[in-house]
Amino acid sequence: MKVGFVSLGCPKNLVDTEVMMGLLAARGHEMTSKPEDADVLVVNTCSFIDPAKQESVDTILEMAEFKRTGQARRLIVTGCLVERYRDEIQRSIPDVDAVLGTNQLESIVAVCEGGQPAPAVEPYLYHEFTPRLRSTPRHYAYIKIAEGCDHPCSFCVIPQFRGRFRSRRFESVVAEAARLFAEGVREINLIGQDTTSYGEDLGLRDGLALLLERLAQIETEHPKWIRFLYAYPNRVTPKLLDTLAAHDALVKYVDIPFQHASAFVLKRMKRGGCGDQFLRLIERIRRTIPGVALRTSFIVGFPGETDRDFEELCQFVEAARFDRLGVFSYSDEETSESFHLPDKVDRRTVYHRKRRLLALQRRISRANLRRLVGQEFTVLVEGPSRESELLWEARLATQAPEIDGVCFVNDVEGPAPQPGCFRKLRVTRALDYDLIGTLVGHAEPQRRRTSSPFVVLDARRAQRPAAIGL
Numbered sequence: 001m002k003v004g005f006v007s008l009g010c011p012k013n014l015v016d017t018e019v020m021m022g023l024l025a026a027r028g029h030e031m032t033s034k035p036e037d038a039d040v041l042v043v044n045t046c047s048f049i050d051p052a053k054q055e056s057v058d059t060i061l062e063m064a065e066f067k068r069t070g071q072a073r074r075l076i077v078t079g080c081l082v083e084r085y086r087d088e089i090q091r092s093i094p095d096v097d098a099v100l101g102t103n104q105l106e107s108i109v110a111v112c113e114g115g116q117p118a119p120a121v122e123p124y125l126y127h128e129f130t131p132r133l134r135s136t137p138r139h140y141a142y143i144k145i146a147e148g149c150d151h152p153c154s155f156c157v158i159p160q161f162r163g164r165f166r167s168r169r170f171e172s173v174v175a176e177a178a179r180l181f182a183e184g185v186r187e188i189n190l191i192g193q194d195t196t197s198y199g200e201d202l203g204l205r206d207g208l209a210l211l212l213e214r215l216a217q218i219e220t221e222h223p224k225w226i227r228f229l230y231a232y233p234n235r236v237t238p239k240l241l242d243t244l245a246a247h248d249a250l251v252k253y254v255d256i257p258f259q260h261a262s263a264f265v266l267k268r269m270k271r272g273g274c275g276d277q278f279l280r281l282i283e284r285i286r287r288t289i290p291g292v293a294l295r296t297s298f299i300v301g302f303p304g305e306t307d308r309d310f311e312e313l314c315q316f317v318e319a320a321r322f323d324r325l326g327v328f329s330y331s332d333e334e335t336s337e338s339f340h341l342p343d344k345v346d347r348r349t350v351y352h353r354k355r356r357l358l359a360l361q362r363r364i365s366r367a368n369l370r371r372l373v374g375q376e377f378t379v380l381v382e383g384p385s386r387e388s389e390l391l392w393e394a395r396l397a398t399q400a401p402e403i404d405g406v407c408f409v410n411d412v413e414g415p416a417p418q419p420g421c422f423r424k425l426r427v428t429r430a431l432d433y434d435l436i437g438t439l440v441g442h443a444e445p446q447r448r449r450t451s452s453p454f455v456v457l458d459a460r461r462a463q464r465p466a467a468i469g470l
């Protein structure tokens with residue numbers, strides 16, 4: 001059979017998609033990037049907030065069209081939307097032939113072949129021997145090191161469908177990383193709902209720091225980058241920071257979603273902390289890791305958020321001067337604890353607060369990037385740009401794939417660039433979120449040019465701010 005996948009949501013969901021593709025390919029089925037050619041279509045959904053739910057439903061209906069116009073015989077829906085609305089999906093969208101929850105990935109072959117899924121017996125987490133077809137460009141990959149979450153954030157429904165926190169075995173992650181590096185991967189991004197809790201359920205103290213140290217020591221023929229995403233503020237320990245500072249392979253990049261800065265709002269979010277406390281943490285991170293880039297995200301419009309709370313958040317952002325920042329509008333999820341809180345903020349106010357915070361960050365980002373003009377940095381070459389055929393794209397170590405800005409390459413000194421190679425880039429201009437520059441210096445040893453074998457249909461719609469005019 002030819003199977004077409006649409007993968008929505010976060011990189012953790014993409015890894016699930018890659019596992020399902022791996023299981024199907026191991027049984028001889030073929031992946032296709034054209035929905036009109038697929039015999040079976042699979043939509044791996046996201047549902048953590050309203051816009052994500054809407055996108056999932058729209059995509060399911062879009063793929064259902066191919067059952068009418070294309071050769072698709074079956075439409076399968078998987079992922080987080082199924083965990084929340086399993087019965088509603090089957091009742092309201094008759095074109096859907098089967099649904100699979102996040103712990104039923106191993107039933108993908110059965111349901112694609114027309115059979116029934118096995119019930120989820122236990123929380124699922126893949127391992128180093130699980131077949132997996134990577135959909136990211138060959139030079140970078142995600143490794144899911146844990147699943148689920150034990151934090152009680154009152155606005156969040158993820159623990160309801162991703163379950164309790166559970167880590168992958170230490171050696172399982174190390175084995176997968178070693179294999180990926182041996183396959184030519186240059187950059188590994190460690191992911192989970194909260195990577196900084198890694199190993200707690202395995203009896204490890206500072207498990208993430210130990211894991212990063214071990215991964216940094218993997219022998220490779222080529223330079224490598226190792227990054228982790230989704231840190232929880234009060235889990236960022238001195239050992240973790242010292243480990244990041246001590247190893248060149250560990251990129252100087254810390255992603256900590258603070259969510260807010262007002263002690264009142266953070267208390268209602270059941271996250272604790274406050275802006276002053278976070279500023280001290282940020283100061284400690286920058287002192288321990290010179291040149292570190294900080295990414296964060298905030299929620300605006302949480303029930304009870306006053307003008308004063310929002311001002312406090314703006315002052316915190318002004319003081320912290322983050323390198324990368326995302327803003328979400330509060331989403332009133334009916335099964336979340338915060339759904340029952342009074343003092344909901346009207347949508348118009350939420351809209352204006354989001355715009356104001358993004359405008360503030362645009363100014364800070366531009367100023368931060370301007371300081372890099374004239375300097376040279378090692379970059380990972382991505383390939384021809386989607387923005388213009390006159391440009392190539394590359395990334396600094398402090399630019400994570402798909403969520404951060406990029407470096408647009410509009411000139412090259414020396415050999416032609418190759419996707420997946422490390423090169424030096426001289427920054428010639430700074431934009432709001434991106435840089436422009438010239439590739440200089442010598443390339444790595446020539447490698448056989450290869451493109452990614454499989455393309456997921458419509459993979460995650462990039463969350464990076466709107467395309468820039470050059």
Ligand code: SF4
Pocket residue numbers: 149150151152153156157158159193194232
């Ligand atoms: S840490 Fe993240 S995934 Fe866990 S409950 Fe909080 S917001 Fe949700």
